[in-house]
Amino acid sequence: MAASTDSFSTFLTQLVASISPGAKILSDQSSTEFKDSLQRWSDIGLQIPTAIVLAATGNDVVLTVKLAVELNIPFVPKSGGHSLWSTIGPEGFILDLSRFKNISLDKEKKTVTNPLGNGNTIGVVPQALGGGISALSGLCGYTSDNIVSARLVTSSGSLITVSSSSNPDLFWALRGTGQFFGIVAELTMQAHPLSVLGTPDGTVWTGSIVFPAQRVEEVLQALAPMIADESAPGTGLLLIAAPPPTFTTCIIIIPVFFGTASVAEAYYQPLISLGPLMMDCKPVTLVRLNDSMEAFCFKGGMPKFEPSVWPKVIELFEELRRKCPDAGATGYAFEWNTYSPENKLSHSETAFSHRDVKVWAEFLSWYTSPESHAEVYRIEQEVLSLMRQDQDEEDEAAFQNWTRNEPLRRRYRGAERLEKLRRLKKE
Ligand SMILES: Cc1cc2nc3c(=O)[nH]c(=O)nc-3n(C[C@H](O)[C@H](O)[C@H](O)COP(=O)(O)OP(=O)(O)OC[C@H]3O[C@@H](n4cnc5c(N)ncnc54)[C@H](O)[C@@H]3O)c2cc1C
Numbered sequence: 499m500a501a502s503t504d505s506f507s508t509f510l511t512q513l514v515a516s517i518s519p520g521a522k523i524l525s526d527q528s529s530t531e532f533k534d535s536l537q538r539w540s541d542i543g544l545q546i547p548t549a550i551v552l553a554a555t556g557n558d559v560v561l562t563v564k565l566a567v568e569l570n571i572p573f574v575p576k577s578g579g580h581s582l583w584s585t586i587g588p589e590g591f592i593l594d595l596s597r598f599k600n601i602s603l604d605k606e607k608k609t610v611t612n613p614l615g616n617g618n619t620i621g622v623v624p625q626a627l628g629g630g631i632s633a634l635s636g637l638c639g640y641t642s643d644n645i646v647s648a649r650l651v652t653s654s655g656s657l658i659t660v661s662s663s664s665n666p667d668l669f670w671a672l673r674g675t676g677q678f679f680g681i682v683a684e685l686t687m688q689a690h691p692l693s694v695l696g697t698p699d700g701t702v703w704t705g706s707i708v709f710p711a712q713r714v715e716e717v718l719q720a721l722a723p724m725i726a727d728e729s730a731p732g733t734g735l736l737l738i739a740a741p742p743p744t745f746t747t748c749i750i751i752i753p754v755f756f757g758t759a760s761v762a763e764a765y766y767q768p769l770i771s772l773g774p775l776m777m778d779c780k781p782v783t784l785v786r787l788n789d790s791m792e793a794f795c796f797k798g799g800m801p802k803f804e805p806s807v808w809p810k811v812i813e814l815f816e817e818l819r820r821k822c823p824d825a826g827a828t829g830y831a832f833e834w835n836t837y838s839p840e841n842k843l844s845h846s847e848t849a850f851s852h853r854d855v856k857v858w859a860e861f862l863s864w865y866t867s868p869e870s871h872a873e874v875y876r877i878e879q880e881v882l883s884l885m886r887q888d889q890d891e892e893d894e895a896a897f898q899n900w901t902r903n904e905p906l907r908r909r910y911r912g913a914e915r916l917e918k919l920r921r922l923k924k925e
Pocket of ligand 1: 539574575576577578579580581582583584595621622623624625626627628629630631632676677678680681682683899900
């Protein structure tokens with residue numbers, strides 16, 4: 499429900515008087531600061547709120563939520579701004595949490611509070627709350643598996659602790675569907691030693707191995723057994739893109755191998771011996787791992803990898819480039835995770851429902867013209883249905899960190915899980 503102008507100004511006046519000196523309220527829509535704070539990763543569905551509240555402390559969040567609830571002012575929280583849903587129109591305000599960047603490490607308990615996430619600019623908290631898939635998921639579990647506790651501001655503005663011993667049902671829900679159960683003002687996560695990477699210097703082997711699209715069948719034949727190999731210490735991306743300088747369609751393999759360069763090269767020999775156009779894989783430190791992967795769009799997951807559909811995927815990709823010239827920088831990526839971690843939680847232990855997913859389809863759709871939107875979406879859907887053609891309905895997965903358009907049964911799989919989530923949401 500939209501708030502009246504009067505209650506909005508009462509809200510802003512009272513808030514200014516109570517929040518911390520480090521916090522800020524922006525309401526001049528023409529100011530550079532307001533425009534900068536409004537920026538998101540995508541302009542799809544962008545709305546202009548009446549105000550943006552930049553909270554600086556957990557207490558600012560509590561005060562803001564309490565007052566907004568009392569005066570019936572709608573709002574959305576926003577952290578890194580990478581989703582399509584941290585936006586609201588003139589009826590409400592954005593509660594901006596991007597200033598929450600402090601990280602503290604507890605060496606004894608081996609935990610970090612408000613730790614860094616996977617993508618280099620993605621909000622840590624929402625990524626973890628939505629499940630959190632990363633190159634390290636196979637080694638250390640999904641990001642949500644590593645949540646130890648949270649300080650949560652509930653819809654009534656109370657600040658509560660959520661952990662396995664305090665509000666355990668909420669803790670279950672937080673780990674996979676947490677964006678729907680309140681505002682997380684602080685998150686404590688399990689830390690892992692660099693030694694899990696299995697290299698003496700804490701590096702991973704990564705880079706690109708590039709082939710022309712015409713070689714799709716032989717490349718996929720060499721790659722398929724590696725993707726199917728449950729014991730391979732690694733993960734990777736298979737990307738279809740048309741990169742500079744030639745802008746012709748290529749297959750780009752981005753491996754992430756947990757081991758030394760010589761072991762990795764031996765493992766990837768079936769691909770390397772095909773004679774790629776270009777290969778620049780080398781050991782890199784973990785903090786540099788995401789540098790070449792700044793843009794992603796997960797859509798659907800598959801429990802198995804089917805190499806035979808790839809020539810058709812390439813055809814669809816080329817159709818997209820023909821029909822939408824502004825989408826030339828697009829890439830279609832497929833991320834696999836081969837390593838089965840010993841610390842994997844059971845399917846029912848958290849609200850995250852995609853532990854069986856082997857390969858995630860990700861569409862890195864870059865386009866500038868709003869007219870291209872329908873065509874981009876249609877082709878993405880066509881690629882997905884190609885991938886899903888032999889799947890049973892219950893195997894169809896959609897990653898909740900990426901989509902709120904796909905049916906709930908694909909995002910939170912299993913009737914029991916959905917039922918429990920609905921019950922918790924009502925409480
Ligand atoms: C380039 C790119 C790369 C990505 N890579 C990955 C990846 O590798 N793995 C992965 O799992 N996902 C990935 N994602 C998806 C990403 O994790 C989700 O979109 C995530 O929700 C984005 O968080 P954000 O803070 O940047 O976005 P925001 O839009 O700020 O927030 C996302 C949602 O969380 C809510 N929210 C924000 N802060 C809080 C809070 N403190 N408490 C409760 N709710 C809150 C917002 O209202 C919104 O609904 C990627 C997305 C992009 C665009």
